[in-house]
Amino acid sequence: MHVEQQQQTVNNAKKADKKRRRCLAIIKSDCDVSPSDTPTVYLAILNVGLSNGLTEESLLEAAAQTGGSVSEVAMLTGKSYCFLVCCSLEDSQLVYTGMHNVSTIGQQGAVAYLSYVKALPTLAGKSEWNKPLPSGLIVLPDFVSDAEEATLLRSIAEDGRSYEGTLKHRHVKHFGYEFLYGSNNVDPTKPLEQSVPTACGFLWPRLESFSSSWDWSTPDQLTVNEYEPGHGIPPHVDTHSAFLDPILSLSLQSDVVMDFRRGEAQVQVKLPRRSLLIMSGEARYDWTHGIKPKHIDVVPTATGSLTTQVRNKRTSLTFRRLRRGNCNCSYPTLCDSQQSKVPQELSTLADQAVSLEQQNVHEVYDKIANHFSETRHSPWPLVAQFLDSFEPESVVLDVGCGNGKYLGCNAHILAIGCDRSQGLLAVGQQKGQNVFRCDCLSVPVRSSSIDGCISIAVIHHLASADRRLSALREMARVLRPGGRALVYVWAKEQRRNDRKSAYLRQNKAVNKERTTEQEQRQKQQHELEQRPQDHVSLPVHTNRTEFQQQDVLVPWKTKDEQRTTFLRYYHVFEENELEKLVAQVPEVELTKSYYDQGNHCVIFKKIAVCTARP
Ligand SMILES: O=C(O)CCC(=O)C(=O)O
Numbered sequence: 001m002h003v004e005q006q007q008q009t010v011n012n013a014k015k016a017d018k019k020r021r022r023c024l025a026i027i028k029s030d031c032d033v034s035p036s037d038t039p040t041v042y043l044a045i046l047n048v049g050l051s052n053g054l055t056e057e058s059l060l061e062a063a064a065q066t067g068g069s070v071s072e073v074a075m076l077t078g079k080s081y082c083f084l085v086c087c088s089l090e091d092s093q094l095v096y097t098g099m100h101n102v103s104t105i106g107q108q109g110a111v112a113y114l115s116y117v118k119a120l121p122t123l124a125g126k127s128e129w130n131k132p133l134p135s136g137l138i139v140l141p142d143f144v145s146d147a148e149e150a151t152l153l154r155s156i157a158e159d160g161r162s163y164e165g166t167l168k169h170r171h172v173k174h175f176g177y178e179f180l181y182g183s184n185n186v187d188p189t190k191p192l193e194q195s196v197p198t199a200c201g202f203l204w205p206r207l208e209s210f211s212s213s214w215d216w217s218t219p220d221q222l223t224v225n226e227y228e229p230g231h232g233i234p235p236h237v238d239t240h241s242a243f244l245d246p247i248l249s250l251s252l253q254s255d256v257v258m259d260f261r262r263g264e265a266q267v268q269v270k271l272p273r274r275s276l277l278i279m280s281g282e283a284r285y286d287w288t289h290g291i292k293p294k295h296i297d298v299v300p301t302a303t304g305s306l307t308t309q310v311r312n313k314r315t316s317l318t319f320r321r322l323r324r325g326n327c328n329c330s331y332p333t334l335c336d337s338q339q340s341k342v343p344q345e346l347s348t349l350a351d352q353a354v355s356l357e358q359q360n361v362h363e364v365y366d367k368i369a370n371h372f373s374e375t376r377h378s379p380w381p382l383v384a385q386f387l388d389s390f391e392p393e394s395v396v397l398d399v400g401c402g403n404g405k406y407l408g409c410n411a412h413i414l415a416i417g418c419d420r421s422q423g424l425l426a427v428g429q430q431k432g433q434n435v436f437r438c439d440c441l442s443v444p445v446r447s448s449s450i451d452g453c454i455s456i457a458v459i460h461h462l463a464s465a466d467r468r469l470s471a472l473r474e475m476a477r478v479l480r481p482g483g484r485a486l487v488y489v490w491a492k493e494q495r496r497n498d499r500k501s502a503y504l505r506q507n508k509a510v511n512k513e514r515t516t517e518q519e520q521r522q523k524q525q526h527e528l529e530q531r532p533q534d535h536v537s538l539p540v541h542t543n544r545t546e547f548q549q550q551d552v553l554v555p556w557k558t559k560d561e562q563r564t565t566f567l568r569y570y571h572v573f574e575e576n577e578l579e580k581l582v583a584q585v586p587e588v589e590l591t592k593s594y595y596d597q598g599n600h601c602v603i604f605k606k607i608a609v610c611t612a613r614p
């Protein structure tokens with residue numbers, strides 16, 4: 001080499017060193033990460049990051065060219081640096097030498113400077129772990145013991161009659177029915193010779209004791225997945241039309257991190273060895289799940305920092321129940337049964353439900369707020385009694401609080417209310433109540449944080465069974481273990497006996513009006529048919545008569561001179577319907593159900609569960 005060239009190389013290295021020192025000072029002050037003089041598996045990639053257009057993909061590609069394997073990337077929003085975790089020290093050294101002061105990546109092809117660092121920044125990727133779990137997702141740690149794990153593994157290995165196959169990234173075995181990866185479905189007419197091994201039988205009573213009120217039948221299909229370290233499963237949703245809700249997966253032999261995704265949202269969930277994963281509702285239908293093919297997972301420690309965890313061979317037992325028919329969930333995006341409907345604007349059941357609620361619930365309540373509020377002042381005694389049953393200083397949320405008539409019932413508790421209707425909330429706000437506006441399907445309250453919930457005459461305004469269920473799940477989510485909820489919904493059957501329906505009681509008084517009312521009804525029906533946006537035609541209920549149908553439009557007549565009639569959508573509940581809905585929420589247990597003044601009512605309690613989140 002010429003002297004000049006040598007000089008240039010030395011100068012170049014000096015310049016790179018200077019730049020690197022500057023960058024290291026930044027990461028030290030930004031996130032307290034210190035460089036390491038000796039190689040570690042943690043590499044700081046300096047001078048390139050999300051702020052100058054670096055993508056995870058291009059970074060991984062550059063690292064792959066060095067021959068070193070990377071197990072994790074930590075990109076930080078708005079930063080011109082990022083971090084890599086390599087699979088081993090050798091990998092880390094390969095990446096270091098191959099990329100330092102060599103790789104030009106990022107938007108302007110910036111040069112990357114590398115440095116070994118002692119650890120990942122506490123904040124890097126931590127936000128990934130602070131997100132709430134997808135609704136309907138539960139991880140039960142230590143679901144089986146070491147001995148039971150060994151028994152299960154043995155019985156599965158011994159069963160020679162199961163259907164076996166090797167996929168690109170893992171080995172699989174099926175019991176009960178074969179899962180056909182070509183069509184992503186099962187053939188319900190072709191049961192396998194070997195059904196779900198009887199050795200799994202002890203799991204079901206255990207699951208029932210976890211939630212006795214759960215509507216549950218024994219799984220008839222089992223897929224065993226065997227993952228060597230570095231293996232994974234691509235993000236997918238288990239075919240809706242193939243299997244019912246929920247889906248269970250028992251993790252054996254190794255911890256692993258599972259990624260859940262919905263649109264842009266991504267949540268990482270640690271599945272510890274011997275834990276049971278339950279995917280129900282949204283988590284089963286509307287989020288994909290997958291495992292990245294890696295050797296090492298980055299997981300949070302008990303103190304909230306991040307650490308790496310080497311994977312061992314993992315065997316998972318996924319238990320499912322065949323559906324035998326179409327799926328009619330309200331999550332059409334990933335629903336194979338509803339695929340044809342998706343592109344047609346507003347034609348899905350879920351969209352119909354949303355627009356029906358918008359038009360015949362939200363818009364109506366906003367318009368009738370003041371008049372409606374005048375008619376709602378005396379609390380129902382059994383609701384007040386429930387509120388009185390809380391210890392002083394309990395936090396109780398009234399979901400769909402309307403004008404807030406229940407918020408002042410028990411002066412010793414902290415009663416908070418939320419509602420969709422700004423018009424109704426304004427009434428409570430004027431009284432100085434703690435109220436906020438939100439949808440009952442997405443309550444901005446931390447999971448497992450409150451002592452009690454009431455929801456009086458709210459979820460019967462939700463226009464699909466899935467949405468009514470989701471509202472219950474949302475209440476279950478915010479309740480702390482041991483927390484209790486009371487839910488009232490309008491009953492289809494307006495009983496005339498002892499606790500007579502307040503609604504029918506006024507019957508006599510209005511009998512006279514009946515004919516005019518019927519005329520009115522015909523007029524409304526006509527108007528309804530005229531409205532172009534209406535994609536559903538529902539019967540208009542005649543006030544103070546028995547309900548003829550469960551999904552109805554109930555008129556509300558204003559008191560002003562115009563006597564305008566608004567139509568509110570209701571789903572009136574059949575006997576036991578509310579209880580059945582509660583039974584589909586695994587985190588809760590039904591403690592009481594009763595009939596009160598024309599309403600079906602349930603009290604349920606959240607049972608103590610732990611999630612895998614440390
Ligand atoms: O390994 C697991 O826990 C999940 C397996 C899975 O998602 C599947 O087989 O559909």
Ligand SMILES: [Fe+2]
Nearest residue numbers: 236237238289
């Ligand atoms: Fe799956």
